[in-house]
Amino acid sequence: MKPQLKADLAMLVVTLFWGSSYVFMQLGLGDLEPFNLIALRFLLAFFLAFPLLYPRIKRPEGKTLLQAFVLGGLLFGVFATITTGIKSTTASQAGFLVSLTVIFVPLLSVFLGAKPPARVFAGACTALLGIALMTLSSSLQMSEGDALCIAGALFYASHILVTGRWAGHSDPLQLGVYQLGFTAVFALLFSFLLETPRLPESGVAWVAVLALGILCSAIGFIVQTVAQRYTSASHTAVIFSMEPVFAAVFAFLVFGEMLSLRGYIGAALVLVGLLIAELDGSRWLPHKKRREIPPASRENMPV
Template structure:
């Protein structure tokens, strides 16, 4: 169970890891805007190659001392995660061509549901009741926030659902692999392998090129530095100290941040049900994160009493 994993990790460390995942989710909330900007200038695989290739170069230069001591196990794990990551980004990029942003946002957030379901199916890890409740409330909020009345299951929707399923697998696999190797090195390598797959496919199926406008450079650098280098390395590091279910639940906040960024930069507003959905997502995440059986105030009071007696 997730609680067994958390028992060996300090509460402050777990909270810091969850906060890091929150920052990563906020960054990823901006990725839809940057991807839209990038797809105006690049084909899908070309965009993936540049995004992850530049991210790998920058992160590798910053943490080059870690890469010097790379071993075969870490390299293999990086290849595995990078390959999954490339597949996820490929189906999302292609899927966005055949569906709307609102449909994509809701359907990809189904990874929040897939994580505990996959854990239950393959590892017989029954989620806690409060986590189940949090997932249900979060999914309801995501539906209100992003789902429109014209949602149909077309090829684009199917690809986004497939991407959500594999992102859930990506979260679980990352959780398992980061315990055995250096998480930052692993995060860097997965970027490199994802970029290499993107370049290979772009050479075969597209005509790859570098950015040639200020807007395209801005989109690529934002995707590379913020959404890829900081985002995925931060996720790999944070998941070493938190759980896959917590990661999936925090990730459910991405549509909230996406809506906020859209409001700030393109003056996009939400209908009333959208704001209700955002509140439900926050409630769902907090419900799953807080253990009501062990109130924080009482715990800290007891610690203070014990400290004074000592």
């Protein structure tokens, strides 16, 4: 099996884990408060990853620790908003809203001087229509949970952009592991300040914490870091766009969740928007035909 195919399959498994995380978060929140759940999840992930990767991550530079501290703060923002938001929305809907990260990344990169291609804006408009159908009530109001999940997507997009700027100057594996630890510290601090931290008391909550910590965090982040060395960014983006689909499937299997007809249409538009933003249609044109396209016509094609 070719290395890229192995990497793509590994990323698909990671996406499956992340799609299941919304269900596990809801199950965990039945017994634990949000910051408590985040703290346990990332403490478990850090203490699993640290000894396993110790030879590679020992003696980090001060700069790397500072960067991991900032990334941990952003990652805490991601999960603080999503975990709190999922209390007042469905697991399937949260999955589609958080997947807007795929569109927010190129849009936010404008502030860093990048110029996203036209397909990104077309995808954003399509996804925006889908969000409206999924979340807005007849009085054009959005629930607090939906708004928090969208905020989580913005935090995640910021985290991806900052990671991209720093990963080339620091050891990405060190950044990945130590940011898990700092995320746990932030969550534990907020839990002590605003909640009463404790261990799970039910078997269901323990299953949720273990699944979130081992599958969705420790294995998920490590496999993503390794697999992206052998596959392209375009492959990764398309595979990640399957996360909300997996989230909807798990939500149906575990909770029996079903969206309304309008919700399914909105979810489909969000998914179409993600694919429009990430897929470069010109790559599927034969090279000869691409050269024969007049410049005036090529300007109207996706780039």
